[in-house]
Amino acid sequence: MIEYRIMTMDDYSEAYDLWIICGNGLNDKDDSPEGIEKYLKRNPSTSFVATCDGKVVGVILCGHDGRRGIIQHACVSPDYRRLGIGNKLVELALEALKKEGINKVLLVAFKKNEGGNAFWEAQGFTLREDLNYRNKALTEMVRIDPDYVKE
Numbered sequence: 001m002i003e004y005r006i007m008t009m010d011d012y013s014e015a016y017d018l019w020i021i022c023g024n025g026l027n028d029k030d031d032s033p034e035g036i037e038k039y040l041k042r043n044p045s046t047s048f049v050a051t052c053d054g055k056v057v058g059v060i061l062c063g064h065d066g067r068r069g070i071i072q073h074a075c076v077s078p079d080y081r082r083l084g085i086g087n088k089l090v091e092l093a094l095e096a097l098k099k100e101g102i103n104k105v106l107l108v109a110f111k112k113n114e115g116g117n118a119f120w121e122a123q124g125f126t127l128r129e130d131l132n133y134r135n136k137a138l139t140e141m142v143r144i145d146p147d148y149v150k151e
């Protein structure tokens, strides 16, 4: 049976392994134990894990800045896909954001991630063709996901 609960630092190691397997974009700062601890401290009630027999099989990292919600690192173990686990994790994260008074939520997905984009489409996340996504690093961060290729 799949169970769902709020993510804590006790889940870090298993969640990290899953992010590596699932190809979520990771870097050495934000995804270190210190980085995730900082995130969960700031957003203690909006990130979730799915477990099966006590093993973490799905994760969603979700938080907000007081105005917009943001979802990152959503993943489900390859052996447990297309069972509605991703759908349930999103539902829990969105409910938790609503409880925090958040009105809109955003996420980014690599264009080449066809499965991921189809999933977000199914979750009702519309594509914004009118925006350019921009960012700027404030410290040096190193990508650590094994399959990452800079384009």
Ligand SMILES: CC(C)(COP(=O)(O)OP(=O)(O)OC[C@H]1O[C@@H](n2cnc3c(N)ncnc32)[C@H](O)[C@@H]1OP(=O)(O)O)[C@@H](O)C(=O)NCCC(=O)NCCS
Pocket: 022, 023, 024, 073, 074, 075, 076, 077, 080, 081, 082, 083, 084, 085, 086, 087, 088, 108, 109, 110, 113, 114, 115, 116, 118, 119, 120, 122, 123
């Ligand atoms: C994306 C991901 C989290 C989906 O998890 P999941 O538990 O398999 O998703 P669900 O079973 O809840 O799927 C819900 C719906 O999303 C759509 N969907 C999910 N995966 C899909 C895929 N690979 N291709 C097309 N549609 C997909 C379907 O409409 C599905 O409903 P259906 O199974 O009744 O057809 C999972 O495939 C994953 O971990 N992928 C790798 C990491 C990733 O890409 N994360 C997103 C980063 S932006």
